[in-house]
Amino acid sequence: MRSAWQWGPVAALLLALPLAARAQEANAWRDSLVRIAAQVQVLHDSLVQGDSGTVEIARHGNTAVAASLSQRDAALAAVHVFDSTTGRWFSGAVPSPDGFRIVVRTEQRRADEDRQYDVDRKVGSVVLAGLPDTGRAVRVQRTTSPVFLASTLIDGFNTMMFEQLTPRLHDWLAFAPPITTSDHERRNLAMYLLVTGTGPAQRACVRGDVQGCALALDVRRGSDSSAGGPFPPLLRADLLLTALDIGGPGAWSRFRDTGADGLEPALAAAAGIPADSLLVRWRAQLLAMRPTASPLTPSIVVLALGWTALALAGALGASRWG
Amino acid sequence: MSLAIETHGLSYRTSQDFGIEDLSIAVPAGALYGFLGPNGCGKTTTIRLLLGLLRPDAGSITLLGHRVPDQLPAALACTGVIPDRPHLHRYLTVAESLDFHRAFYPRWDPQWAAQLLEDFRLRAAQKVAGLSKGETAKLMLLLALCQRPDLLVLDEPMDGLDPVVRRDVLAALLEYVSTHGATVLVSSHLVHELERFCDWIGVMDRGRLVVELPMSEFRNGNKRIRVSTDIALDVAATPFTILARTRDAGSTETWVVRGWEPEMTGWFDRGGVTLRDVADLDLEDGFVELLRAFRTERAEGVPSC
Amino acid sequence: MLKAIISIQWIATRTLVAALALTAFALPIISIRLGWGGATANLPLFLTELELWGLFYPVLAAVAALILAAATWMSDRRGQHVYAMLLPLPRWRYVLLRYAAGLILLAPVAVALWLGAHVATIGLDLPPGVRSYPDAIAAKFAITLLLLFGISFALASASARSIGIAIRIVGLFLAVHVAVILLAPKVNLLWITVRALAVFPGPFAPLGGRWMLIDA
Numbered sequence A: 001m002r003s004a005w006q007w008g009p010v011a012a013l014l015l016a017l018p019l020a021a022r023a024q025e026a027n028a029w030r031d032s033l034v035r036i037a038a039q040v041q042v043l044h045d046s047l048v049q050g051d052s053g054t055v056e057i058a059r060h061g062n063t064a065v066a067a068s069l070s071q072r073d074a075a076l077a078a079v080h081v082f083d084s085t086t087g088r089w090f091s092g093a094v095p096s097p098d099g100f101r102i103v104v105r106t107e108q109r110r111a112d113e114d115r116q117y118d119v120d121r122k123v124g125s126v127v128l129a130g131l132p133d134t135g136r137a138v139r140v141q142r143t144t145s146p147v148f149l150a151s152t153l154i155d156g157f158n159t160m161m162f163e164q165l166t167p168r169l170h171d172w173l174a175f176a177p178p179i180t181t182s183d184h185e186r187r188n189l190a191m192y193l194l195v196t197g198t199g200p201a202q203r204a205c206v207r208g209d210v211q212g213c214a215l216a217l218d219v220r221r222g223s224d225s226s227a228g229g230p231f232p233p234l235l236r237a238d239l240l241l242t243a244l245d246i247g248g249p250g251a252w253s254r255f256r257d258t259g260a261d262g263l264e265p266a267l268a269a270a271a272g273i274p275a276d277s278l279l280v281r282w283r284a285q286l287l288a289m290r291p292t293a294s295p296l297t298p299s300i301v302v303l304a305l306g307w308t309a310l311a312l313a314g315a316l317g318a319s320r321w322g
Numbered sequence B: 001m002s003l004a005i006e007t008h009g010l011s012y013r014t015s016q017d018f019g020i021e022d023l024s025i026a027v028p029a030g031a032l033y034g035f036l037g038p039n040g041c042g043k044t045t046t047i048r049l050l051l052g053l054l055r056p057d058a059g060s061i062t063l064l065g066h067r068v069p070d071q072l073p074a075a076l077a078c079t080g081v082i083p084d085r086p087h088l089h090r091y092l093t094v095a096e097s098l099d100f101h102r103a104f105y106p107r108w109d110p111q112w113a114a115q116l117l118e119d120f121r122l123r124a125a126q127k128v129a130g131l132s133k134g135e136t137a138k139l140m141l142l143l144a145l146c147q148r149p150d151l152l153v154l155d156e157p158m159d160g161l162d163p164v165v166r167r168d169v170l171a172a173l174l175e176y177v178s179t180h181g182a183t184v185l186v187s188s189h190l191v192h193e194l195e196r197f198c199d200w201i202g203v204m205d206r207g208r209l210v211v212e213l214p215m216s217e218f219r220n221g222n223k224r225i226r227v228s229t230d231i232a233l234d235v236a237a238t239p240f241t242i243l244a245r246t247r248d249a250g251s252t253e254t255w256v257v258r259g260w261e262p263e264m265t266g267w268f269d270r271g272g273v274t275l276r277d278v279a280d281l282d283l284e285d286g287f288v289e290l291l292r293a294f295r296t297e298r299a300e301g302v303p304s305c
Numbered sequence C: 001m002l003k004a005i006i007s008i009q010w011i012a013t014r015t016l017v018a019a020l021a022l023t024a025f026a027l028p029i030i031s032i033r034l035g036w037g038g039a040t041a042n043l044p045l046f047l048t049e050l051e052l053w054g055l056f057y058p059v060l061a062a063v064a065a066l067i068l069a070a071a072t073w074m075s076d077r078r079g080q081h082v083y084a085m086l087l088p089l090p091r092w093r094y095v096l097l098r099y100a101a102g103l104i105l106l107a108p109v110a111v112a113l114w115l116g117a118h119v120a121t122i123g124l125d126l127p128p129g130v131r132s133y134p135d136a137i138a139a140k141f142a143i144t145l146l147l148l149f150g151i152s153f154a155l156a157s158a159s160a161r162s163i164g165i166a167i168r169i170v171g172l173f174l175a176v177h178v179a180v181i182l183l184a185p186k187v188n189l190l191w192i193t194v195r196a197l198a199v200f201p202g203p204f205a206p207l208g209g210r211w212m213l214i215d216a
Helices: A004-049 A069-090 A146-163 A167-173 A183-195 A200-207 A210-216 A233-247 A251-257 A263-271 A275-287 A298-317 B043-050 B072-077 B094-102 B110-119 B133-146 B163-180 B191-195 B215-221 B262-271 B283-299 C002-036 C043-053 C056-078 C082-086 C091-121 C134-157 C160-183 C189-198
Strands: A054-058 A063-066 A101-105 A118-120 A125-127 B003-015 B018-023 B026-028 B032-036 B058-063 B066-068 B079-082 B151-155 B183-188 B200-205 B208-214 B223-228 B241-247 B252-258 B274-280
Touching: A069 A146, A101 A146, A146 A167, A167 A233, A167 A263, A183 A200, A183 A233, A183 A275, A183 C043, A200 A210, A210 A275, A233 A251, A233 A263, A233 A275, A251 A263, A263 A275, A298 C091, A298 C134, B003 B043, B003 B183, B018 B043, B018 B208, B026 B183, B026 B200, B032 B043, B032 B191, B043 B058, B043 B151, B043 B183, B066 B072, B072 B079, B079 B133, B094 B110, B094 B133, B094 C002, B110 B133, B110 B163, B133 B151, B133 B163, B151 B163, B183 B191, B191 B283, B200 B215, B200 B283, B208 B215, B208 B283, B215 B283, B241 B283, B252 B283, B262 B274, C002 C043, C002 C056, C002 C091, C002 C134, C056 C091, C056 C134, C082 C091, C091 C134, C160 C189
Parallel strands: B032 B183, B032 B200, B079 B151, B151 B183
Antiparallel strands: A054 A063, A054 A101, A118 A125, B003 B018, B003 B026, B003 B058, B058 B066, B200 B208, B223 B252, B223 B274, B241 B252
């Protein structure tokens, strides 16, 4: 029979276990409270300052705005743009299931208030203390422009999404796709890069050879070393955005999740069509952006003639010549 | 009598205190019409109105039977003009100026142009900008004459020219008029210049027409007479107009009269006044006296003419 | 008559026309030759540079139109238009003749640019997706010349009184602009006006757009 002293530690352990669990729970609660308190403090600071605004995206769609009315309007407009842009390209996908956070302040804060954060002044961003490791904060100073606010929020989100990709996809893209650039501007630039490509594969792509496009875009690795260098990264990003456009809801998630299988399957999964079909559509879309054969449109000709006639009528109508 | 130039009730205000007022002139076809008046009296403004360079505020203008400004191009096609200031393209040569000018006048006479070029001693290759004042005047006359106009309107054409050039210009002008029977309206403030060749005169002062009549009538009707009288004379009862009256020594007076007729000597016999002497007035004297009387009348509020 | 007017206008402006035509001929050639050396290596950069060169086309058109329009009227203006107004033809016809003569004298400038554009692009080994537009750019230059000459011609033919009125209107506009800026800083009348003039259907819209001798 075991002695009571033998059972003592066991009993103590048994007794201590719930206590330890409770202690852990209490620590977690405490940490949570600290985090919440820190956030409340930030919110409070913003409110007390009165002249500062904070746009915060904490998990997708969760918005906190504390600022003057004009700043709040700007922030709401920015969040609206953020929602529509990220919704279009990522359709509900988020950087991390554990949560993420992007904060944009619309006014410069005093230096002493910055001390509670780890401020990386070189890049102009600040990471809020106590956030999960996946969290990220971006701060922008001295702006209430909804366009700039939205752009900053979207860039932060976009960068996080880019970092989720497998190394192969990551390397292929080289940088986060330019989702804030207008389609027209992006495609126009891409069109120029496409048509001015000088390598054999690039020229073949312009002429309509899908294999040439696949090689020049580094979607497929060719055996022929004379294929020439790949197209610039912007063209690859444009191909991905075309695939996301065609693929519709869930395209980004499919791209990301199929990344391990290689580029071609990932792009095909994203677009929901075979990679070659995607390349054909992408090429046609870009070539459609080429300027018309003449920079002189009929409307401009009519306009010029109309104004010329008006000017002449003015000259003839002057009292001296009338 | 057909009229080359006719205006009725012409008015044009150039400034607040000056303008052409109710001007009616009639230049007979074929006349050499001297348009006289002191500087600034409105001669150039009137000519600019006649040529459509200005639009009248009121009144009508007819040039060679064409209404101005409605039928101005037709009128200008038969009118040679020398404006008061040189207006030619200075960067052209004399020959280029002639070529340009002839393109607008179907009646252009190239032979005569060549002849005048020689007579006037103008060099075809000379730039207009490099011409002297006399040469410019000659070129302008050449251009005006060689288009074979029915009417010549010359605004102070002799102003500032030396006597030799003046003679050349006048000779060419008279030759043209005598051979083509054209009408000439020539304005000047140099009265004696016009006396030699004008057969009609119109005198302007302060924007109004003072008088318009044939030169013969002006010469014969304007006299300087010397009279002796011991009585107080009722000048209103005279059959002529006394423009000026000055008392000489004793009972002798000198009168400048207008509307003189030879048979009026009988009036002196009846009125107790002795007519001692009747002398012609030259154009300049007549002009001066006319203006003096006109200004006196206007100052006293008496209607002129 | 047109021949006579062309003749005297040619005498007055032949040096200018020759200089402008020479510039128009040289512009496309210089723009291509200066950048083409490394173009095959970096065509997008070359096209970007060419886009900057494109700014010179409307500038040249404006300079040519302004100079020739001013030269067209300079002599008449010096003589207070008396000679022109004493010519036996309707005045509107004289203005049209002057305008037509001015246009005819602008033609060498447009043709020179067309020739220069062809000379510049002859023999270039362009990638399959890139094309040259010598005819199109010359046509755009010509229509811009036409427009700018029309406007400059009208301004140059205006009387001193009309110009005075125009200057007063511009002065009044600037005064209103300054007043509005002071009262409502966000309203920029000057910018609104400039935009209205420069953007379709404003009179200067044809000057905009791309002036690319070589393009996609």
